[in-house]
Amino acid sequence: MKKIFKEYKVDKKNLVNRLNIEKNNIDTIELSDSIEKLICFLISAEDHRFYYHFGFDIIAILRAVKNRIIWNKFEGASTIEQQLVRVLTNKYERNLSRKINEIILAYSLKKTLTKREIALIYLNIAYYGSNLEGLNKILNKFGLKPENEINDQICAEVVARLKYPEPAKNSSHKLILIKKRTSHIRFLYKKHSSNKYLNYYDKHN
Template sequence: MFVKLITLIALFFYKEQWEILYIRARRKYSKNLDGNKRMFPYLLIETLIIAEDKRFYKHYGFDPIAIVRALQRIIFYKKLEGASTITQQLVRTLLNDKEITIKRKVREIFLSVLLEVKLSKTIISELYLYEAYFGWKMNGIQEACLRKNYNIWDLNLEQSIALIARLKYPEPRFLSDEQEKKINQRESYLIRQLKTWKESNHG
């Protein structure tokens, strides 16, 4: 009932943006993805979810828990923290909408719910990887793998972590010591998170 209400509101207020978004998503999907079959190693998708959206399989496009946590950090610690889900990031990327306003954020949430009604989690996660920015000459997972000399269809743990770490810290053309340090710290963090994730789910 909740999701149906959100979709009705979204279609009423954001019909034009939704049509653009869905056309672009379908075009990218038809061009790059093979039906509902997973195209990438599950390890890569798992690392993406742990890094960017731990409750990816539990929400309907936006994460209320992450939003509340981000608001608390802003109010009590004056610290900005991202609360966007993978679906929201995909919406923002496909619409090329970089406006930093509450209005844009609200619109993004409604469109994300609509997108999750129309597309599976598998398609959304893989579309995001196809569109995400990993650094200089790394627009999307294909270019990122090409630049790093990775086999896109046979990524191991180390390679998956290296790629996903660059979503937070995109690799520039010329990597400074400080930038390399941030990427290495992100990789170490993701290794710890993966270990905790596996222990909590299989322990």
């Protein structure tokens, strides 16, 4: 526990410094309808209970543990907050202490950032593939800028690359995965758009 607490203190300091920088960076992004829609696609694909947890999703964690024990199946349970922490701290080790530290840091984000800011910062700095770091570069791939209109297909293609980053060299296997992921995300977005998950923002913010 001492090791975890020590790592947490160091990571928390570094995280706060990075967040101050990244928060200033997103202030330059116009919150157009397209950006709002892109955030909704992110939530639908990566963390549909985003507005209903405090940085970690206990339901997803318990499900992942159950599937690991019963079926020996590895399943992700990371929230958008946890994914943001991972990018900002650049820590990806597969061990319990790192995961605990990540959850604590993810929980701490709610003290300084709104949910919208968390999602937007993540989109703005995420890795989408080789030479596709950040929102501007991935949108530029499609000939777009953040202030432009972004249709559903491109929103889904952008978010799909969070799970399957586009490689520098053409890979038919990776492109097939991206295509399948894109199709699945469009299905999820349509499903979640009709219920409370994506409508929470309009009702509570």
